[in-house]
Amino acid sequence: MSLRIRMIERLSEISREAWDAVANPPGAAYDPFLSWNFLEALESSGCAAEDTGWGPKHLLAEDEATGALVGALPLYLKGHSYGEFVFDHGWANAFETAGGQYYPKLLTAIPFTPATGRRVLASHRDVQVALVEAARHVVGEWGLSSWHVLFPEEDAWQALGEAGLLKRCDIQFIWTNRGYGSYDDFLADLSSRKRKALRKERVAACEGLTIEALRGSDLTEHHWDVFFACYQETGARKWGTPYLNREFFALIHERMADDVLLVMARNEAGYIAAALNFIGSHALFGRYWGILEHRDNLHFELCYHRAIDFAIEHRLERVEAGAQGPHKMPRGYRPQAVYSAHYLPDESFADAVDRYLRRERVAIAQEIEDLETEMPFKQDL
CATH class of the missing domain: 3.40.630.30 (Gcn5-related N-acetyltransferase (GNAT))
Known part of the structure; x- marks a missing residue:
């Protein structure tokens, strides 16, 4: 398949049916936050817009021969780090103290929504790779500090790591049926x-x-x-x-x-x-x-x-009750790892962040293990 990658600045530029076919394809778990209805409502209501620091810059992958949409990447040009639930304010301070400009940055996420789900919206591996490379290209072309992918599924997180993005972990408390x-x-x-x-x-x-x-x-x-x-x-x-x-x-x-x-x-x-x-x-x-x-x-x-x-x-299968919350544990919500991936083209900055993230991942794994000992379940569970 020969692909064409293009950018749109409003989800209303593409039909609901075309977007949903790649965002929530048949046979995949339905994710309401990926739907055209949800994401476009954020844009048309003015909640996710340039004026609020959430400038939509979605990437579309189309079959060049037929024009059919075969993949998409939700993308925002962010003027700040609010509403993300993955905190990088320390990174921004360090980058700007060293003389860089951290904002604006690129972000792949569901605005104001710390829920794990699909992020690179394509079923074909080659299309996924093309979208990731396109996002990296935008970072370089526009001279941006970074691109961040928040709350991807674990398999996608691993694939983004293999593509050169830095891998980060955090903890959420999730109830399992x-x-x-x-x-x-x-x-x-x-x-x-x-x-x-x-x-x-x-x-x-x-x-x-x-x-x-x-x-x-x-x-x-x-x-x-x-x-x-x-x-x-x-x-x-x-x-x-x-x-x-x-x-x-x-x-x-x-x-x-x-x-x-x-x-x-x-x-x-x-x-x-x-x-x-x-x-x-x-x-x-x-x-x-x-x-x-x-x-x-x-x-x-x-x-x-x-x-x-x-x-x-x-x-x-589960209840995801959002960010934060050790107080959820006595109510049966267990600590689980959640993920993000980060592309930082400045090599020295990326090296420093990578060293930090390696230590942080070890600490997060240990914290999850320690928290499990405080769960209210019977010992055999």
Whole structure:
């Protein structure tokens, strides 16, 4: 196949059908974050745009003979390192202290979304290689400091390492479904003391409240208005400025309601808290949470326990509840390695970062091993 690689600056320049055919091909696990509906909503709402430091520069690989799209690489020209969940601020400081210009940089990631998934969107190895080489070429052609690929699957991470990118690890806490038929089946895998603690925690969190799990046609604009108020309140406390606007969530409601699970808590006066999840074919992805009226342990109930309930009911393999969170461990979320890959064309800078990453990978592996000893499961698990 003879390939043509070109760049587009808005996902609206390509059809939904063409993009989704390579982003979520038949037979592959469905990833809602890779869909045209999700990524284009970020762009058209202004959340992922040049003005916010997320300039879309997506690469497309097309069959030169037919013009058919055979691969794609989500790509952004980043003016900062916010909303990425893989922290390279120290690298930026070091590079600029030495006289370089770290920003803008190139980034392959799902904006504001620390979920593992496909990143080089092509089934044919030659197309994958061509897209990776094209991204490296852009770095050189534009005189950029770096290209970063965040949260790729492990096989792709290894392949990127073989292509000359530096490999980095971090930790997330992920719940795995061992074929449970109910939440009680899951609790049976825990030690007696931990099992009792979680039952007590759930009862206390829900006292005086009604918990609703909403998706599809059950969702209304009122639900989204309440969720957005919760998101803004909690986002302002955690990050200063929430990343996403109301228009983005309106587009998600319009396009992807069946891919959304919104877990909400209300008392007699109305809703007081909400947690937003996205539903894949194999996983539930917890994304945003907010609360308007403080309630002990309600975060754990809406974000973690209810996510497990849904995953068991719908036979999903795992729950990815986002970044951070050793507090997830007592709720059955185990530490697992997650990955990123980094192309740094400046050889001396790359050598220094590579030495650091080699030590960091060893430390991460040891930390995962140590954390496993603190899990609430019975010793044989």
